[in-house]
Amino acid sequence: MSASQLVIALPKGALYDETAERLRRAGIGVPADVGRMLKVTADDGRTQLLVLRSSDVPAYVEFGAADCGIVGKDTLWETDRSVSELADLGFGECRLVVAARRSDGYHEGARYPTFLRVATKFTRSAQAYFAERDVPCEIIALHGSVELAPIAGIADAIVDLVATGNTLKAHDMVVVDEIARSTARFVVNPVRFRAKYEALTALLDRLTGA
Amino acid sequence: MRLPSGVRDWLPQEFAFKRDVEERIRDVFRSWSYSEVLTPTFESYEALEQGLGEGLMQQTFRFTDPQGQSLALRTEMTTPVARVVSARLRHATLPLRLCYLAPAFRYEEPQLGRMREFTQAGAELIGASGTTADAESLFMAVETLDAVGLSDARFDVNDAAIVDGVLASVGLRGRQAEECKAYIAERNVVRLREFGAHQAVNRELFEILVRLTMSRGREDVLRLARPICATERSLTALDRLEEILRRADALGWGARINVDFALLRDLRYYTGFVFEGYLDDLGFSLCGGGRYDQLLPRFGYDVPAVGWMVGVERILLALERRRADERPRNEVDVLVSGSDVVAQRERSRGLRVRVDVRDLDRDALLEYARDKEIPRVIVATGDGVEELTLEEDA
Structure with a gap:
């Protein structure tokens, strides 16, 4: 997998719609309904999306199965996963x-x-x-x-x-x-942050409108 | 019988693979003229405690011997090596170059890349404080990963003094600076911003601190940090990192080495230069190290030191993913039947000899040799010694 190709973990459930919308605005075409699919390719043909139970997002990111993910702070409170919390996305309050x-x-x-x-x-x-x-x-x-x-x-x-x-x-x-108070957070794998620095920081900037 | 959680058996083929990797590591250590040492698997908890941060103390397997003395399994090798140097090698000429390759033990949740018993290889350069010593640690790590076949490994470097210098100019000291450092190390930008909002700090400088926390690059990161490094130590650290980058460039490793301002390894241990090595396709680091000038003084020997270590199982994990279909290796050079003398002669020539213990006939010997990919078969009978020819595979 090349350094510009990202794997993003998304939470099913309450945060899904807004997460998908944010990613779309950041230029990553996420399907509105993934049905039973757990792994889909975004319509840029490169970005891989893993659609997970929200409480599993931190584990997938920690092990590097996903480079980054979007997950509620409430989920992070309950897990002891070492992921880097790069931004508060403000939604899902x-x-x-x-x-x-x-x-x-x-x-x-x-x-x-x-x-x-x-x-x-x-x-x-x-x-x-x-x-x-x-x-x-x-x-x-x-x-x-x-x-x-x-x-x-x-x-x-x-x-x-x-x-x-x-x-x-x-x-x-x-x-x-x-x-x-909890809101959705953009989290990354600490090692992937280095390995895919350009792609991840670019995504972060687009997600936060910086 | 089941094994306890977090430990494993090594069956012949896996173990041969592991030994092979370990020998390659030893070759690199030798090429840098390091001498291998070994310390006891367990020793007094008190001695190991000297080097352990809070996290490691909670992960230590502790037990008491029948006399009630508190003992512990080592969680890493640097602390025992520091103890040995201060207790037994105090009169040796400095600098000392020691290396090790040994199991260590940590009580933690077993998961990918994390076992309760694991093998650590590492090298310590004791009694040298200059940039050349720091560079030696880093360059050895690069060559070691190259030697085991991971030449795409990349390395990030940093110096804890740089972060301290920036925190000082932002206006954070003491416990607040420590708290802030912890968020930087986790790269918890959200928490860092919240923290900054509640502190009496220079807003503009704090914003640069946040930017630095998200930065990873080369000279550009150093340039961003330099104007806001308030202490003499931090400016020196910047110069030293710059020098290390230059020297790495000269070796052709420029593209593989970056500066990461947020790289802060265990703060109780490391006092200056730090680095970590990793692969793009593995979610955790492979190796790491740095300068730990305060550890030997805790054993009463006031000398600086720099060192690094690599997790052997993590290397194996990385290699496994790359050569999943490698064929089992042949283990035998020659199969001998019917003669101790012939077998002994072949062994003394340095060959790996397998002796037939089942009195197989010629056809069975040939079949066995073909099956095990043994290239030669020698049979001794009353009529003499004969080397059988294996038919070439069609």
Whole structure:
């Protein structure tokens, strides 16, 4: 593979459409719908696109299977991959929050139980957040529909991403605290950054409009 | 029986391949007049701790002996070599040139290019502080990768003092400078910008710092850094890097060596010049090294040093991808049946001799030889000694 030919990892799901649009504006024709294809060639006939589960993007970039990728900061929090974060692309904004049932009043200063049970997909971030605040807690790792956990009685609070807040509202839950804000990031493999310096920095400039 | 995670067996063919690569590395070390040393696989944790950064300390296999002494497997070889030099070779004439090729151990998540037991080859030049010594380390690394068949490897160089000089003029000191350096080393530009926004720094200069973090090139990177290098040390470092680039050019390696301002290897170890070697098609570096003037003083011997190391398994990984279809090599020069004397004679001529232990008849011997690609077959019987002719392949 030549030094100007890039392999880009893209996340499926919520970030896909905007990611594809940004790449198109940067001159890389990404298909609107890749269907079941995991690997496609962009319409410049050279750039390879890997369409991955978003949580797999950092691993593909770290191992150099992709030179670079676009991924939400929320995914980077949860993985220990060494990739270089070159730009905040600004889109896909969401907040990682602690939320609980409105009736528990934690958002109005009610004290947490002495041993808090927290349901989340973001176990690392949740652990770090409560450890920093010295709140003894048990993290319950779930993979979806985390909002259900307090209602079903298996957790006192949840740590989850919130974009509009509608899901919380629908379950009569409220934000207790904001842990961090996430946006899409442009990440590169540290060694590839050197090996394909010209192509990667050119792509970065086009993505960020520099 | 299953092996523990992160270690592996080497079967004959793979091992022959590994040995072959190791011999090529040793040849380069010899050609630079380095002497090989070996230290114990484990030693007291206290001694190894001297050279370990936080990260490596957490990756150290530790155990206690029956007397309760705390021991550890070495995680790399530079620290044991520094210990040996300060304890046993203090009266040797400097500079000393020592090399090693030995396994090291780290407790980490096994993955591509990362095992818990791995082989490290490296060379240390102890007691020399000049640019020529730095260049020797780098040039040896280039020649080593060439010798194993990776002549497309490229190298990035830098000097930690340059980053320090730029940070000083931006107005960052102490812990803030350390934090900033960590972001530069990760090339986390997003975090670096956020950090800058919350610090009382010269905005214009900080912007150049961010640009430098994204820069990799040749003299152009040095030119960008020079006007904002505030310290005498950093200016000297720039001169030294320039000299190294010039000397590499003279060897015809110009296109393979670049300056990367963000290349900062383990900061507890390295005090000046650093470099890393990598391939375009591998996602991690192959080799690296640099100047570590503060390590030997920790063992009570105040001498400067520069060195480098390469991961043997990483070389094998890179080579594997390139010559996937290489045929197994023939291991035997001659097959001998029926005579210890003949076999001994052939061995003493330096040939690799296989003795028939199954009393095969002539046809079976020939078939075996053809199958194993053994070029000669000698049979001794009561009637005398006869060399059989192998039919040429049609």
